[in-house]
Amino acid sequence: MKPSLLSLFFTLINYNIHAKGLASIMETQKMKAMVPARLTQTWTTMGSTIASFMFVCAILSQYCPYELRHIIRRFRRWLKNNSYPYIQIAIHEFTGEKMRRSEAYACVEAYLSSNTSKTTQRLKAEMETEHSNLVLSMDEYERVSDAFQDAEVEWVSSKVVSTKSTRNEQRFYKLKFHKRYREVITKSYLEHVIKQGKEIRKGNRTRRIYTNCSGYKWSHTVFEHPASFETIVMDEEKKQEIIEDLLAFRKGKDYYDRIGKAWKRGYLLYGPPGTGKSTMIAAMANLLNYDVYDLELTAVNSNADLRKLLMETTGKSIIVIEDIDCSLDLTGQRKKKAEKEEDKCYEKKQEEGNNSNSYSSKVTLSGLLNFIDGLWSACGTERLVVVTTNYVEKLDPALIRTGRMDKHIELSYCTFKGFKVFAKNYLNLETHQMFDKIEELMARETKITPADVAENLMPKSSLDDPERCLLNFIHALEEVKVKAATSNKAESKEIEPAKGSKAMEKLAATNLIFKIFNYLV
C-alpha cells in the first residue's frame, strides 16, 4: 500500500476513535445525568458520518490539483476543530532524557486518589511500607469526572505498553475538557490540582534513603530509622542549638532568596567512632522530614559521575558523605604527583576496558569542592550536605571552611551527665546507689563512647535487671581505666630514652603501635 493511502487509513481510524471517545465521554456519570440518551446516539452517528466524510475528503485531496487540495485541507482542519471541541492534556509518569518520575504526574495521582476515590469504581490499593497507610488510586483505564468553577473535566488513567517488552510500560493521565474552558483549566484548574496534590503528597510521604552502591546510579529503599534528638545523648544546649539551626534552615526559603544565597547548608560532624554521628544524621532526617542520599565516594569513578549523581538528588534531602577522610585523599594538596601518575594508569586501564571495582575512586577533592560551590548552587534547593569524619585534623581546610561546611559539630565521649540520660532511657532509673561509684570512675577522664555506654546498659536477657546492667557498666569503665593506664605507662617509658635519634624513631614506632592498638580496641 502506498504511504499516502496508509495515512488515509489512519486518518479514518483517528476520526472514528474521536467519535467513539465523544460517545464514551457522554457515558460518564456526570455527563449522563446532563445529556439524554438520544443525544448520545446522535453524537455517535454524527461522529461516524464525519469520519466517512473525512475519508472521502482525504481521497479527494490525493487526486485533486494542488489548489483544491489546499482548500480541502483547510476545510478538513476547520471541520475537525468544530466537530471535536475537546482539548486533551497528557501528563506522563516519566519525562526527560533520564526518564525521571514526573512531579506533575505524582501530584495528579495524589489529587485524584484523594478527590475522586469516592466516585471511582475501579481503584487500586498500595502500601509502600508496613507502617504506612493504604493509599487508594484510580486503576488503569479508569475514568473519573471532576468539576472546577463551572467547568466539567474528565480524567482518564492510561498506559502505553512498549511492543519490545511488556515490562516497559509508560503510564499517563489524560485530562479532557471542552475548549470553551481552556482558559480556566490551563490557568487555574491545573494549578489547583498541582497545589492540592503537593499538599496531599506531603502528608503521605514515605521518606527514602538512596545509595550509589552501583557507582553512578542511585538505588533507594524506605527510610525508617527510629533516631530522634530526644534520644541522642549530648550537651543539652548544643543539642538545642542544632535543632534551632535545622528548623531555621527548613523555614529559610525567603531568607535565602533575600540574601541571594542558594538554599543549602553544610554540616561537619566529627568525633571518635561510636559517638553518634550517623545517629545524628538519622535524627536530622526525621526532624526535617527529608530524604537521605548516602553518597559512597569510593564507588564513584570520576568527577563527572559525581556531578551526575549530585544533580539527580531532589530537594528536601540530606546528602551524606560518611568518613570522608577514608573516601578521598584530603591531605591538603589537591592533586599530588602520585595521584597524577595514578590518573595516567587509570586512563590506560579504561582504554583497555578493564574498569574493575577494586580500582580506587577517581573523585578528587577539587571535584567535590567545585560541585559544592559551583554547579551545586545552581541545581536544586533545600539540601543539607553532611560530612562525617573521625579525624577532623586530616581534612583540607578548604573543604571545611564556612560556606562549604557552615556548621561544625563535635561529638565526643560520654560524661556522667550523659550516662544519667542513658540510665533513664535504657533502664528507667533516675538515681541509684551505684551512681556514685560510676561518677567517680567517669570523673577521672575515663574515655568511654556513648556507643559503649549504650551497649553495656542494654539488658541482654530477661535475667538482666537494672543492677546487673549497672554492674556490667562499672566493669566496662574499670577495663577502660586499666587500658588507659597501661597505654600511659608505656608512653612515659618510651619518653625517657627519647634523646638520641634512634630512641626518637623507636618512640615513634611504639606510639604508632599503641595508637593502632587503641584504635582497634
Ligand SMILES: Nc1ncnc2c1ncn2[C@@H]1O[C@H](COP(=O)(O)OP(=O)(O)OP(=O)(O)O)[C@@H](O)[C@H]1O
Ligand atoms: N550520642 C549518642 N546518643 C545516643 N546513642 C548513641 C550516641 N552515640 C552513639 N550512640 C549509640 O551507639 C550506636 C553507634 O553510634 P553511631 O553509629 O551513630 O556512631 P558514629 O559516631 O557514627 O560511629 P563511626 O564514627 O564509627 O561511624 C548507635 O546505634 C547508638 O545507639
Ligand SMILES: [Mg+2]
Ligand atoms: Mg557512623
